[in-house]
Amino acid sequence: MLDMLVVGGGYVGLAAAVAVKQAAPHLQVEVVEAAPAGVWEKDERASAIIAAASRMLSVLGVWDEIAANAQPINRMIVTDSRTSDPVRPVFLTFGGEAEEGQPFAHMVMNVDMVRALRGAAERLGIAIRHGLSATAFQTGSTRSTVSLSDGSTIETRLLVACDGVRSKLRDLAGIRTVTWNYGQSGIVTTVAHERPHDGVAEEHFLPSGPFAILPLTDNRSSLVWTERTADADRLVASDDxxxxxxxxxxxxxxxxxxxxxxxxxxxxxxxTLARAFVAPRLALAGDAAHGIHPISGQGLNLGFKDVAALAETVVEADRLGLDIGALNVLERYQTWRRFDTFRMGVTTDVLNRLFSNDITPVRIARDFGLGLVERMPKLKSFFIDQAAGKANDDAPKLLAGQAI
Structure with missing residues (x-):
């Protein structure tokens, strides 16, 4: 019988397995991943990794490998305009350091993250079983029995669902969600450009939605371009x-x-926000627990915060001789993460609704608000700390760069 089975072998699932196994080597941990081997290594996308997440990845022993090809974000600027406007005035700028010598975020190629985390899992002896998904599970008093798509079963004390925003395990557990569709799609691609970006990230608020330009190495940028879904489909299908x-x-x-x-x-x-993050012998993490608008670039970082909180909950319970899958143990993780997640979900929802329109009075009000933040250094510092995930006294140890 396993101590922990992680369903989902992406960044969050691998990080959860590595964090627990590193801190408690005696625990038996495995990962099952629906995608065949090698699929994640073909991911061309990039992600913004905040300072707190990079500190955690450093403790896990993978950040140096990831950072070798990462691009620090030295500065961020925010504009609010129409597409046809000849000039886009800058309403808000953020300096790029969370702490002295540490950028508040890096742009990282997803393939580098998966490669580094998978290597760490292999070094720790974590088995990764590809091409398998969980089709059902039954929860008993001391274990869960998980049925896999190949007809086999696995018994585990704790089942961790990292199987995405349409989580099968979440549905099987009967956990309801708050869900709605924005009628928007995010176009993601990479572009090369003539002039250097100097590590500057840009967020242009346009009537159809935010348009983010995120710096990469080699004079390239990653784009997250929000459009109404029909327009996005048309643009992606068009020629270059x-x-x-x-x-x-x-x-x-x-x-x-x-x-x-x-x-x-x-x-x-x-x-998509799960109404509960835990059930008996089950914990949700990453997109299985929350899917938010990319307007803040915090989706993956929320998942890494889940990892830090869940790993600390599991490892400390194990050290105290407690049952790591018991509901009263897992409720600490839920308490730790649910408020922060709902706050971020509501914040991104409000920001998207506020900025994805061209209503003149609303534009005037929001531009006044951006300008106000720009002129208040303490308020700007607060937003930078929040964006970087600055650790408070109650933060999980991994986010502060400390081992569990």
């Missing part, structure tokens, strides 16, 4: 010439001519 013309209109000319160098994909955007 049409796509690049539309892209240049939104991107502007600051970095010169653009060239798409990555695949173009559109992802539907919505809000």
């Amino acid at each position: 010439l049409v796509f690049e013309e539309e892209l240049q209109r939104r991107f502007g000319n600051r970095l010169g001519d653009l060239r798409v160098v990555g695949s173009k994909r559109a992802f539907p955007l919505g809000l």
Whole structure:
């Protein structure tokens, strides 16, 4: 019988397995992943990793490998305009350091994260079983019996669902969600440009939704381009010439001519918040617990915060001789994470509704608000601390760069 079975072998699932196994080597931990081996290594996307998450990854022994190809975000600027506006005034700027010498975020290639976390899992002796999904589970007094898609079963004291925003395990457990669709899709691609970005990230609030330009190495940028779903599908299906013309209109000319160098994909955007993060012998983490709008770039970082809290809950319970899958143990994890997650979900929802429109009175009010933040250093510092995930006294140890 396993001590912990993680369903989902993406960044959050692998990090959860590594964090627990590293701190408690005697625990038997395995990962099952629905995708065949090698699929995650083909992911062309990039993600923003905040300072708190990079501190955790450093404790897990993988950050140096990931950071070798990472791009620090030195500064962030925020504008609010229409696509046709000849000038986009900057309403808000953020300096790039969470602490002296430490950028508040890095842009990291997803493939580098998976490779590093998978290597750490293998070094710790964590078995990763590819091409398998969980089809059912039965919960008993001391264990859960999980049925897999190949007909086999696994018994485990704790089942961790990291199987995405449409989590099968969450549904099987009867955990309800708060869910709605924004009618938007996020177009994701990578572009090369003539002039250097100098590590500057840009967030342009346009009537159809936020348009984020995120710096990568080698004079490239990652885009998260929000459009109404029908328009996004049309743009992704268009040829490169049409796509690049539309892209240049939104991107502007600051970095010169653009060239798409990555695949173009559109992802539907919505809000999904689980009403509970735990059930007997089950914990939800990552997108299985929460799917939010990418307007703040915090989706993956919320998942890494889940990992830090869950790992500390499990490891400390084990050291006290408690049952790591018992509901009263797991409720500490839920208490730790649910408020922060709901707060971020509500914040991103309000921001998206506030900025994804062209109503003149609303534009005036929001631009006044952005300008007010720009002129109040203490308030700006607060937002930078929040964006970087600055650890407070109650934060999980891993987010503060401390071993469990």
